[in-house]
Amino acid sequence: MGDDDARAKRIRLEEEPHHQELPHGGDGGGAGAPDLISRLPDEVLGDIITLLPTRDGARTQAVSRRRRSTRRPGHAGPGRRFALPGFRLRDRLAMVDGWLRSRALTGLREIMFSYSPENCWQPPPPPMPPFALRFAATLCVARFGSCGFPNEVAPSLKFPHLKELSLMEVTISEDALHSLLAGCLVLEILLLEYNKKAPEATKFQELVVEDAPRLERLLPLNPKRGPATIHVMRAPKLETVGLLSAAISKLEFGTTAFQEMIALSLGTSMATVKVLVLESLGPNLDSVVDFLKCFPCVEKLYITFNRLKTMKNARIYNPLDPIECLELHLKKVVVNDYRGMRPDVNFAKFFVLNAKVLKEMYFGVVPSCNDMWVANQRR
Structure with missing residues (x-):
């Protein structure tokens, strides 16, 4: 090798990244793997450790001398x-x-x-x-x-x-x-x-949302645990609503009003809501469709059947009176407590036939359903 070749090789070696000098193994890296985290400043490393669950933070400090040195005495914070x-x-x-x-x-x-x-x-x-x-x-x-x-x-x-x-x-x-x-x-x-x-x-007995400019999710989870009346007067960023059920005796969104899940008036349109969770008596397809008129931009609809009533659900969709949600937005429907009886089937068929952009439909069924039942439902 000539002098020029030796000098070029020496220059290339000097220009190599310095990761070759990083410690291996003992400070938390695997065999042959550099411990890059330990190169972070103490302030950053300390913040990372405080964000970990207590047990994970303790384990992290146990395997690294560097991380033990950043532990603040007595957990002084923050x-x-x-x-x-x-x-x-x-x-x-x-x-x-x-x-x-x-x-x-x-x-x-x-x-x-x-x-x-x-x-x-x-x-x-x-x-x-x-x-x-x-x-x-x-x-x-x-x-x-x-x-x-x-x-x-x-x-x-x-x-x-x-x-x-x-x-x-x-x-x-x-x-x-x-x-x-x-x-x-x-x-x-x-x-x-x-x-x-x-x-x-x-x-x-009553929840009033008078002016909530940043409220995104309103979640009265359990239908039996109130409040009995909900008024939403202004919530311009509301995106998720539920669980709504007949246990809420009166439900108002602006000038739109429902009483025990039956529409009394359809005035205000809640176009910001993308996720809607309902408990439907029957199931009652007419009631659910009225909710979709109030929430015209719903993309995900979750429904749990409550079988206190028997509904035929033989509703025919009128293309001359289109529902915006079904025409443009509804992509996912989840039906819980689906038993495959005629009202259930009619309810599901309405969305399969009329939700123009529907991509997914899930059915929560009882564990006792056999293969014959499943094949019949698919048919």
């Missing part, structure tokens, strides 16, 4: 998420409150807190830890369950960043709930299930 679901209270309220006072949780973004049902057998329910609401200024997600809400602080609470709020089996006064929702300035997801009014501890 903590991103505090989750304590199904907590058995006994006499430990002060202990939990102490955890929530920790400086490591300053700037908390998510909180999930609920008591074990064993704490809630006798009213009143145990109170929410007072310091659970000290993070109002920074929270993005808040989920509370099986506890009593401190009504007296609700009017002063402001949640400038809260996008998701879940209250499940929470006892709260009606005024406090309204004040709480008024303080959620950018709320996108609201989940309410089986909440009760304090001090009477009776089920909520």
Whole structure:
């Protein structure tokens, strides 16, 4: 090899990327694999570790000397998420409150807190830890369950960043709930299930969504757990609605009104809604079609049959009176508790024949259905 060739080879080697010098194996990489994560700055690596579940974060630090060195003494923070679901209270309220006072949780973004049902057998329910609401200024997600809400602080609470709020089996006064929702300035997801009014501890009868400019999902999940009346006056970004059922005695979207799932008037069109979840008595095809007129841009329709009534569902689609949802948008239909009886078949055939852009239709059936039954349904 000549001098020029040797010099060219030396230059090429010097220009090779420096990954050849990275450590292998011992700091978390596999055999022959560089540990690129450990090259991140301490601040970035620390943030990654705090976002991991506690067990995974501990494992990560156990296999890497570098990651152990970034662990903050006593978990000084910042903590991103505090989750304590199904907590058995006994006499430990002060202990939990102490955890929530920790400086490591300053700037908390998510909180999930609920008591074990064993704490809630006798009213009143145990109170929410007072310091659970000290993070109002920074929270993005808040989920509370099986506890009593401190009504007296609700009017002063402001949640400038809260996008998701879940209250499940929470006892709260009606005024406090309204004040709480008024303080959620950018709320996108609201989940309410089986909440009760304090001090009477009776089920909520009415939910009014007066002005929710960022609300995307309205989820009254269980048809038997109220509220009995829902009014949605303004929610310009609402995309998902359900479960709606006859247990909601009156349902209003602007000037559109339903009573026990039967349309009283069809005025306001909720064109932003893309996902609709219904429980249909019968099943009642006419009622479902009226909902599709109110929600003309639904792309995914989920229906559970409730067989308190018998419907023939022999509706004929009139192309001279088209339904926008069926003509342009509906792509997926899911039918639960499908048993293959004549009303069920007529209900399904209506969508198969008339939903112009339908791509998928799923049937939830009972496990006892045999191959002959399935073949007959396909036919």
